Amino acid sequence: MNRRLLLRGAAGAAVALAAPRQVFAADYDLVIRGGRVMDPSQHLDRRVDVAIRDGKIVALRPDIPASAGVDSIDASGKLVIPGLIDIHLHARDAELPPPEILATGVTTMIDxxxxxxxNFNQILDIARQAPNRLRVLLNIARLGNNPGGRGEFLDSLEQADVDKASRVIADNRDWIVGVKARLSKGIAADRDREVLKLALQVARPARVPxxxxVGNTATPLPLLIEMLRPGDIVTHMYAPENGILDASGRVLAQVRAARQRGVLFDFGNGLNEHWSWEVAQRGLDQGxxxxxxxxxxxxxxxTAQVFDLPNVLSKFLVLGMPLDEVIARVTSRAAKVFAPLNDYGTLRVGATADVAVLELTEGSFEFLDNYKGTRPGGRRLVTRAVVFGGKRVG
Ligand SMILES: [Zn+2]
Incomplete structure (x- = not known):
């Protein structure tokens, strides 16, 4: 034994006498044990334990004893995945508070x-108080979505103020990650291209997507997406009206070309005219x-159609997508969409410890599209535990 080891031993003995708690303290704050860890960011699908300390993932290895953590979660029989990232939802209402969304496993979400x-300050207040990571796409319409009201741009383009939107983004870079433009006829009439131009005028200098x-737009989809830049996002990609398919049900060449040059396509379940089983299946069948x-x-x-993000994911299992590919679309891939979120959606050692523990339950379930179309499914993802920034939720 050399002198250094002797000294360490002596120091350890001194600590043991003076403060026994330090010597016996757990190595980790939290250990998630016995689960099937699925992390597409590392191509990982293996039974392994997850150790968390100081808000970070610090170890992924088999057989970490529960006693190594101050707290532990028994995840046997369950999936342990990175906290879910939902890039399109609406957290504007008191009836749907962020804690409720976090409890479903969504640790990062975009309003x-x-x-x-x-009225950006209204969503900023909610974002500041949210217990999870809430970021915002600023609507190019000055008042944002106008649910139940008259479409934002039915009368004129006056509902957009490019200078003001640019100022709001510049003043809130920590919160705003992009610009939203709703282009359906009921919102933009035949002004969809003009509305998109205004949105791009705001987004371009701000360097955000x-x-x-889309869906039911006055202008055919190819003419809208040709205006988009790499990194811009099309949501409601499986909308049946004026969507990605030609009259014979083939994915349009211009739509594939847009993907080739980096335009992103998002599902966006929602409630009205955003997708049907048929369009989704045709899209998936054609890759x-x-x-x-x-x-x-x-x-x-x-309480209808959507329920929560894990339920929406279960619809993709019904459509035949493998589980790990489904999970990738709300973790590693979702994290790539907005630069400020690039470090999330992973269980890599060193990453922020956002974790969802889901159970793939078996039974007979019925899932809905936006047209009252139902499909039966034998599996449904249900959230069992959530960790945000290393802290167990609820
Ligand atoms: Zn929406």
């Missing part, structure tokens, strides 16, 4: 255009899968 330049809401799967959850969606 996609609920508010615009005139634009997310366009045109979503880059990301989002819920477009809002208050009515809590």
């Amino acid at each position: 996609a255009g609920s508010k615009g330049a005139d 634009v997310m366009i809401h 045109f899968a979503p880059d990301t799967v989002s819920s477009d959850l809002n208050v009515p969606g809590r």
Whole structure:
């Protein structure tokens, strides 16, 4: 034994006498044990334990004893995955508070255009108080989504104020990650291209992506997506009206070309005219899968069609997508969409410890599209435990 080891031993003995708690303290704050860890960012699908300390993932290895953690979660028989990232939902209402969404496993979420330049502070207040990571797409319409009201741009383009939107983004870079433009006829009439131009005028100098809401637009989809830049996002990609398919059900060449040059395609479940089983199945059968799967959850969606993001993911299992590919679309792939989120959606050692523990339950379930179409499924993902920033939720 050399002198250094002797000294360490002596110091350890001294600590043991003076403060026994330090010597016997757990190595970790939390250990998640016995689960099937599925982390597409590391191509990992293995039974392994996860150790968390100081808000970070610090170890992934088999057989970490529960006693090594101050707290532990028994995940046997369950999936342990990175905290879910939902890139399109609406967290604007008191009836759907962020804690409720976090409890479903969504540790990072994007409010996609609920508010615009005139009322951004309303969503900022919610984001500041959220127990999870809430970021915002600023609606190019000054007042944001106008649910139940008259479409934002039916009368004129006056509902957009490019200068004001640019100022709001510049003043809130920590919160705003992009711009949202809703282009359907009921919102933009035949002004969809003009609305998109205004959104791009705001997004370009701010170096953030634009997310366009499509389906039932006045202008055919290829003419809208040709205006998009790499990194911009098309949500409601499986909308049947004026969508990605030609008259014979083939994915349009211009749509594939847009993906080739880096335009992203998001699912966006929602409630009305955003997708049908048929379009989704045709898209998937032709290799045109979503880059990301989002819920477009809002208050009515809590109790109809959507319910929560794991339920939306279960629909992709019904459609035949392998489980690990489904998970990738709400973790590693979703994290790539917005630069400020690039470090999340992973269980790599050193990463922020956002974790969802899901159970793939078996039974007979019925899932809905936006047209009252039902499909039966034998598996449904259900959230069992959530960890945000190393802290167990609930
Ligand atoms: Zn939406």
